[in-house]
Amino acid sequence: MSELRGWPSFPEELPAFDPADVPAEPHELFLTWLREAGEHVLAPHAVTLSTVDADGAPDARVVILKAVDAAGFAVATSADSPKGVQLDKDPRAALTFFWPGRGRQVRVRGPVSRCDPEVSAADFRDRPPASRAEAFIGRQSEVLDDLAELLAAAEEADRRVRANPELIAPGWTRYLVAPLSVEFWQASHDRRHVRLRYRLGPAGWVTERLWP
Numbered sequence: 001m002s003e004l005r006g007w008p009s010f011p012e013e014l015p016a017f018d019p020a021d022v023p024a025e026p027h028e029l030f031l032t033w034l035r036e037a038g039e040h041v042l043a044p045h046a047v048t049l050s051t052v053d054a055d056g057a058p059d060a061r062v063v064i065l066k067a068v069d070a071a072g073f074a075v076a077t078s079a080d081s082p083k084g085v086q087l088d089k090d091p092r093a094a095l096t097f098f099w100p101g102r103g104r105q106v107r108v109r110g111p112v113s114r115c116d117p118e119v120s121a122a123d124f125r126d127r128p129p130a131s132r133a134e135a136f137i138g139r140q141s142e143v144l145d146d147l148a149e150l151l152a153a154a155e156e157a158d159r160r161v162r163a164n165p166e167l168i169a170p171g172w173t174r175y176l177v178a179p180l181s182v183e184f185w186q187a188s189h190d191r192r193h194v195r196l197r198y199r200l201g202p203a204g205w206v207t208e209r210l211w212p
């Protein structure tokens, strides 16, 4: 086994995080952190979406965060993809953001629901033509035995999208992760990393510090 040591995880200068001075709602703090991360890392809105499969085994992949507000964190994918099928069966998920340039991690957990079809359709319309065409290729994550089949499907998908730019891929779905907890993690070089978790209680959000 190759031991991997010596790569720094964080820059020398890390931002301060005062958990006593935070907004009441976690999405507000999240947006502040996201915007700050955008100045230091590529794709700050790329996030690991974790789900469980039919056997209860974990699965995870990176997706793009589409929107966020008090109701939750929105991502989009094909409902026919493995993650879509997993979410239909067990609509719970975790989202993990990691912004190395800031030494920050955010962890979100909660139930997942499908957004209204009009919202999913609007999400699809906003995608660039190549991404819309990609969704029409379908069969995401199936084993690819024959590259020629993919090329033919991609050409056909391109043709369809060019001929009818208003077409919506049938399975395209926006999902909303409604958080029950959101943890903000700030690295510190003295290893006393600062962790603050918002937890949704019966009377609203409560915050609690966590041991590093």
Ligand SMILES: Cc1cc2nc3c(=O)[nH]c(=O)nc-3n(C[C@H](O)[C@H](O)[C@H](O)COP(=O)(O)O)c2cc1C
Residues within 6 Å of the ligand: 043, 046, 059, 060, 061, 062, 063, 064, 065, 076, 077, 078, 081, 082, 083, 084, 140, 141
């Ligand atoms: C930076 C990045 C962004 C991605 N964004 C999305 C996305 O928004 N939606 C999506 O379905 N797949 C996205 N993918 C591809 C997924 O990681 C994954 O390969 C694909 O959705 C199949 O996942 P599944 O087999 O678990 O359903 C992205 C990949 C990367 C690296």
